[in-house]
Amino acid sequence: MADVTKNDEAVSDEVAAVEAAIAKPVERGEPILQVRNLVKHFPLTQGILFKKQVGAVKAVDGISFDLYQGETLGIVGESGCGKSTVAKLLMNLERATAGEVFYKGQDITKLSRRALKAVRRNIQMVFQDPYTSLNPRMTVGDIIGETYDIHPEVAPKGDRRRKVQELLDVVGLNPEYINRYPHQFSGGQRQRIGIARGLALNPEIIICDEPVSALDVSVQAQVINLMEKLQDEFNLSYIFIAHDLSIVRHISDRVGVMYLGKMAEIGTDTEIYDHPTHPYTQALLSAVPVPDPEAREHRERIILTGDVPSPANPPSGCRFRTRCWKAQDRCATEEPLLAIPQRFVGDDTPAAHESACHFAEEKDVVHAVN
Amino acid sequence: MPDVTKTAVENADPMAATAADAAAATGPAPQAEKARSLWGDAWRDLRRNPYFVVSGILILLLLLIAVFPGLFTSASPTYADLRNHYLGKPEYGKVFSAEWLGYDGQGRSVFARVIYGTRASITVGVSVTVLVTVLGGLVGMIAGYFGGWVDTILSRLTDVFFAVPFLLGTLVVLNSFTDRTVWVVSGALAFLGWTQIARVMRGSVITIKQADYVHAAQALGASTSRILMKHILPNAVAPVIVVATIALGGYISAEATLSYLGLGLPTSVVSWGQDISGGAQQIRTAQHIMLYPSIMLSITVLAFIMLGDAVRNALDPKLR
Numbered sequence: 001m002a003d004v005t006k007n008d009e010a011v012s013d014e015v016a017a018v019e020a021a022i023a024k025p026v027e028r029g030e031p032i033l034q035v036r037n038l039v040k041h042f043p044l045t046q047g048i049l050f051k052k053q054v055g056a057v058k059a060v061d062g063i064s065f066d067l068y069q070g071e072t073l074g075i076v077g078e079s080g081c082g083k084s085t086v087a088k089l090l091m092n093l094e095r096a097t098a099g100e101v102f103y104k105g106q107d108i109t110k111l112s113r114r115a116l117k118a119v120r121r122n123i124q125m126v127f128q129d130p131y132t133s134l135n136p137r138m139t140v141g142d143i144i145g146e147t148y149d150i151h152p153e154v155a156p157k158g159d160r161r162r163k164v165q166e167l168l169d170v171v172g173l174n175p176e177y178i179n180r181y182p183h184q185f186s187g188g189q190r191q192r193i194g195i196a197r198g199l200a201l202n203p204e205i206i207i208c209d210e211p212v213s214a215l216d217v218s219v220q221a222q223v224i225n226l227m228e229k230l231q232d233e234f235n236l237s238y239i240f241i242a243h244d245l246s247i248v249r250h251i252s253d254r255v256g257v258m259y260l261g262k263m264a265e266i267g268t269d270t271e272i273y274d275h276p277t278h279p280y281t282q283a284l285l286s287a288v289p290v291p292d293p294e295a296r297e298h299r300e301r302i303i304l305t306g307d308v309p310s311p312a313n314p315p316s317g318c319r320f321r322t323r324c325w326k327a328q329d330r331c332a333t334e335e336p337l338l339a340i341p342q343r344f345v346g347d348d349t350p351a352a353h354e355s356a357c358h359f360a361e362e363k364d365v366v367h368a369v370n
Numbered sequence: 371m372p373d374v375t376k377t378a379v380e381n382a383d384p385m386a387a388t389a390a391d392a393a394a395a396t397g398p399a400p401q402a403e404k405a406r407s408l409w410g411d412a413w414r415d416l417r418r419n420p421y422f423v424v425s426g427i428l429i430l431l432l433l434l435i436a437v438f439p440g441l442f443t444s445a446s447p448t449y450a451d452l453r454n455h456y457l458g459k460p461e462y463g464k465v466f467s468a469e470w471l472g473y474d475g476q477g478r479s480v481f482a483r484v485i486y487g488t489r490a491s492i493t494v495g496v497s498v499t500v501l502v503t504v505l506g507g508l509v510g511m512i513a514g515y516f517g518g519w520v521d522t523i524l525s526r527l528t529d530v531f532f533a534v535p536f537l538l539g540t541l542v543v544l545n546s547f548t549d550r551t552v553w554v555v556s557g558a559l560a561f562l563g564w565t566q567i568a569r570v571m572r573g574s575v576i577t578i579k580q581a582d583y584v585h586a587a588q589a590l591g592a593s594t595s596r597i598l599m600k601h602i603l604p605n606a607v608a609p610v611i612v613v614a615t616i617a618l619g620g621y622i623s624a625e626a627t628l629s630y631l632g633l634g635l636p637t638s639v640v641s642w643g644q645d646i647s648g649g650a651q652q653i654r655t656a657q658h659i660m661l662y663p664s665i666m667l668s669i670t671v672l673a674f675i676m677l678g679d680a681v682r683n684a685l686d687p688k689l690r
Contacts, residue, residue: 088585091589093585093588093589117591124590125585125586132581132582132583133581133583133585133586135583135601135605136605137605138600143583146590146592146600150590150591151590151591197590201590
């Protein structure tokens with residue numbers, strides 16, 4: 001931990017610097033969170049008493065992206081591609097192996113505990129499973145009110161109950177439910193409680209780690225709409241992690257596609273969904289169910305072969321090359337960087353967005369190909 | 371979506387009430403219902419469990435005897451009349467009198483000694499359990515939560531204590547004390563007895579600390595002590611309580627064993643272990659001296675084990 005090596009004076013300076021940075025207002029459309037080459041390797045060890053590192057699971061292996069004030073950035077990818085690890089790294093629940101996360105220009109990956117606490121007030125999280133994200137031994141009032149015990153400067157003591165009830169009302173729950181326990185609620189209601197907890201400190205950024213994937217489809221829409229409403233009301237920026245492509249398209253302004261710890265493609269939702277240039281994105285999109293049987297007949301399905309390689313031993317060069325139909329020798333030796341493909345540079349087409357592929361080309365897979 | 375901000379409970383529109391989101395709200399009258407928790411459910415379950423009722427009544431009775439032995443007999447456990455020596459066989463007609471269960475080798479009333487011996491046994495059992503739960507719970511919680519080298523050191527330490535044979539180790543420890551009071555015996559039993567609780571607690575904490583609500587508290591910036599006391603401990607303690615309740619009976623019999631072997635409580639203390647030990651020497655001529663303290667001991671141990679078993683079943687939703 002960083003705070004062990006720093007003396008009190010340095011910590012106080014750091015806290016002051018962080019608080020000054022947080023106080024800076026960020027205009028809509030300016031980057032509020034900048035992620036640069038974020039890396040998380042989980043060591044694989046051998047031996048019981050004297051542990052020897054024999055390798056590492058490269059869960060996140062050099063990811064960069066920006067989150068702009070007031071927008072929703074969707075992050076999609078299949079299970080195990082490192083989406084949730086990114087969320088944990090942004091929340092500092094895991095310490096990054098390398099790389100930086102700049103919140104309003106301040107690197108938050110190496111902060112002391114006290115400075116981090118100030119940052120946490122502004123970056124909050126909504127968890128995936130509403131059945132395990134609420135402490136079963138605490139009432140709803142205690143669960144949400146705990147945020148004010150931890151950050152007493154946000155709400156004076158006598159005011160807390162009223163604030164919690166207001167929050168319950170904001171997320172569409174009856175404020176009378178304040179003394180109930182989590183198991184007395186349905187999944188959707190629990191997720192609303194989780195959202196209320198995330199909102200309690202009035203944060204600027206909320207990181208949503210698959211917030212609706214544990215819910216019924218009918219309830220998913222309600223929760224998503226609630227989140228959109230809250231975004232407008234409180235001027236929030238979301239990082240929305242999910243594997244459901246249609247939900248991500250619905251809520252996101254921009255979308256990043258992850259594969260095996262790397263960002264494959266990133267762009268606005270139209271760019272990604274209607275003009276994907278990375279073969280992995282195209283394959284993912286071709287798997288989206290199409291509700292129209294006519295259109296389904298005509299569209300092209302890209303069926304990938306093989307499994308996702310192990311993140312402990314990823315392929316050389318392009319990570320996707322083992323399953324890619326376009327792969328050539330170059331893909332094994334030279335790693336494609338996330339950048340606007342050479343052939344589209346300067347063009348004013350929606351295909352000109354960042355894509356990590358040597359052979360990026362446009363292919364519309366969602367719409368029926370006649 | 372107009373009804374996103376309303377729950378079905380307060381919404382009069384029957385169509386909107388079909389929203390699956392609100393359908394699981396419990397009970398038709400939410401304002402009248404009482405909050406339910408794991409312990410609340412367990413308590414409702416326990417009250418209907420005959421094992422719990424029987425063991426609970428027995429334990430309450432034993433506690434009453436331990437606290438107020440004078441209510442149950444007017445005879446003194448230390449008054450010796452050698453005229454009753456060996457001749458004082460039980461007189462079953464004289465219920466609750468000094469003669470009821472006969473006299474021991476020194477002419478002391480067995481009934482009075484059984485009643486007065488309860489206190490020492492219960493005190494040892496309860497105090498060892500409390501000590502073991504606090505010590506083992508603390509070690510297990512720290513090892514489980516912090517992991518890494520802290521866990522390695524504490525777990526190996528637990529293994530070291532676990533490797534020492536319980537009774538033999540306690541005998542060695544007690545041998546170095548000349549003045550063996552109830553507290554010394556309890557301390558010696560707890561000194562070697564905490565390992566089981568530590569292991570149970572460690573496993574339980576490791577499971578709980580991966581729950582999202584612990585991550586949520588960390589994400590809010592909660593201090594380690596808050597996370598441990600508010601989130602980990604209340605959720606991890608159930609299996610520990612079960613193990614501790616079952617072990618309580620074992621500690622009472624361990625005290626009796628130590629007294630029987632001559633390294634438990636001194637002869638001046640009235641305890642079942644002492645009486646069983648003394649009675650064993652006269653087993654051929656006067657079986658009643660050993661029989662009645664043994665029966666009391668068995669009932670007590672059984673009551674606590676039954677209680678622990680019932681509590682375990684009630685706290686485990688899978689067995690419900």
